[in-house]
Amino acid sequence: MSVIRGARERARAEVGAAIKEEAGRxxxxxxxxQLSLRAVARELGLAPSAVYRYFPNRDDLLTTLIVGAYDALGAAAETALADAGTADPLRSWMAVCRAIRGWALARPHEYALIYGSPVPGYDAPPDTVGPASRVPLALVGVVEAADAAGALTLFPGSGQQDEGVSADARRLFQDPGRTIPLTAAVRLxxxxxxxxxxxxxxxxxxxDRIIDARDDVFDRAVLDLAHQAGLRPTGTGSAAESAAGR
Amino acid sequence: MSVIRGARERARAEVGAAIKEEAGRxxxxxxxxQLSLRAVARELGLAPSAVYRYFPNRDDLLTTLIVGAYDALGAAAETALADAGTADPLRSWMAVCRAIRGWALARPHEYALIYGSPVPGYDAPPDTVGPASRVPLALVGVVEAADAAGALTLFPGSGQQDEGVSADARRLFQDPGRTIPLTAAVRLxxxxxxxxxxxxxxxxxxxDRIIDARDDVFDRAVLDLAHQAGLRPTGTGSAAESAAGR
DNA sequence: GTCTATAAACCGATAGAC
DNA sequence: GTCTATCGGTTTATAGAC
Known part of the structure; x- marks a missing residue:
């Protein structure tokens, strides 16, 4: 009995995965x-109504794809962060940013799904906010590591301008376990x-037809962004750049 | 005869404008x-086929809207640049960036049309590149004015990294009449x-639910971007900010 | 230049047989 | 859990009368 149920659930998971995959295509x-349940069913040799056994409606299928994309991108960022270690915050920063860019260039349509213009008529359900925050939290992790190492510029003079900052930012970034200073969080x-x-x-x-040396331009800009986020350069000028792994 | 033709053309232009306006809505x-010729016709009390007298197909209507949006945004940027004068490059920079943001927030859907994810299956015809470059050229104008005033940081040390820059950037930004240095163009x-x-x-x-003090955050970031573009601060720290018109 | 009528598709979602 | 059949809606685009 439990064997049968096991097989049944396995089959169900397989068809579900096939639907998800074809929908991604x-x-x-x-x-x-333009994502259409009918077209997915047609391509898979299923009746349109069969798909409804796996996803109650079109938006639900879309949500699954969105969550999958957020998770894949978040995992890429987290892996890069873990691999870079915490020794050199600037190196971690570059690694995370490059991982995000690499994932986006490799999977442009999934990227467009989560970071392009909002899909009209689709409201993101609350299930998406957890996966969606994995990338920003990886960036927060880099800044917190820098802060712990004393390599974070606090811009004490500009605390005044950040005064008008929302209570929501406070709630988001100052929950238990987070150590990032509030002003750094807003900059971030x-x-x-x-x-x-x-x-x-x-x-x-x-x-296209404007920039060819995209790796160089990206690295240069991301280094500037690190500085803007408060990460102190590990050396002077081009020394910082080589430290970042060029 | 020419009077009749004049009236006819006027009527034609009016209906065409009405179609364009309703399509924008x-x-x-x-x-x-989801833009639909049929829905436009329905709303205007026209037969669907009548619209085809004005626009040969759906993509052509879309192109008209895109060009209109690029021109409106470009005009907003150019007006801000002209109004700010050339005396203080940093002030001009802030004015142009704020004008772009203001236009985008006031017309989010037109903004999404031109700066959101690409519409699938739609290829932008060459007619759009002229209007599309009005905004970047306004930014170039600010940098060139700063350069003329000697207020542009050239980052001579980083000329090395920008060496791998494309011949296309050269063609785009070093055509007759442009004075922006190539390295500054790539940074820009x-x-x-x-x-x-x-x-x-x-x-x-x-x-949403993350940042409330959006004007402040935007101004702060845009000031950092000005520096990244090579615009020298007119004073130290917060003095630059007040000079920028806060 | 606008109309009616129509072709030839497409869609999400549901009912009910097997 | 998959099927057929169907409802009720949508679309782009064209033909031909007026």
Missing amino acids: QLAAEGAA VAVWAQLFGLISFEVFGRF | QLAAEGAA VAVWAQLFGLISFEVFGRF
Whole structure:
């Protein structure tokens, strides 16, 4: 009995995975707004109604894909962070940013799904916020490691301007276990946005016929962003750059 | 005869403008991928086929909207640049960036149309590149004015890293009439991407429940971007900020 | 230049047989 | 859990009358 149920559940998981995979393919070809349960079923040789045994509706399938993309990108960032160690914060920073960019360039359509324009008529359910915060939390981890090593510039003079900062930022970044200073957290949010601006322009083709030396331009900009986030250069000028692993 | 033709052309232009306007409304409601000629016709009390007298197909209507959005945003940036004058490059920089952000926040759907993820299955025709470059050229204008005033940091030490820069950047930014140094041009491209990352996050709601003091965060980040672009601060620390018009 | 009518597709979702 | 059949809606685009 439990053997049968085991086999049944395995079969169910396999079909579910096949649907998810085919949906991912169609996502790449047509975009999220045009994702169609019918087309997925057609391609898999299923009746359209069969798909509803696995996903109650279209938005639910979309949510699964979105969560999968967030998790894959988050895992890439976390792995890069773990591999880089905590010895050199600037090196960790570069590693995480490069891992994010690498993932985005390798899977442009999944990237567009989570960091492109919002899908019209789709409201992200609360299940997505956990996976979505893995990347920003990896960046927070780098800043916290730098802070612990005394390598974080606190910009005490600019504390005044950051005064008007929201209670929400406080709630998000000062929960138990987080050690990042509030002013650094707010700076980091802006840096986060700028990092993804850089990546989005490249992924969406806005650098085509404009920039060829994209690795160099990215590294240079990300180094500036590290400074903007408060990470102190480990040396002077180009020494910092070589320390970052060029 | 020419009077009749004049009236006819006027009527034609009016209907064409009405179609464009209604299409813009639907764009705001449903997104670019869902833009439907039929729905436009329905709302205007026209037969679907009548719209084809004005736009040969759906993509052509979309192109018209895209060009319109690029031109409107470009005009906003150019106006801000002209109003700010050339006396204080940092002030001009802030003015142009704020104008871009203001336009984007006021017309989020038109912004998404031109700076969101690419519409699947739609290839931007060459007509769009002229209007699309008005905003980057306004930013170039600020940097060139700073250069003329001797307020541009040339980063001579980092000329080495920018060596691998594309011939395309050279062609784009060193054509007749442009005076921006090539290294500054390449830096500016990265800054341009980061600026729009900042704006996109805000427009697409990624700052919701995270940042409330968005004006302050934006100004702070854009000031850092100015520095990254080579604009020298006009004074020290917070003096630069007040000079920028806070 | 606008209309009606129509072709030839597409979609999400459900009911009920097996 | 998969199927057929179906409801009720959508779309782009064209043909031909007026």
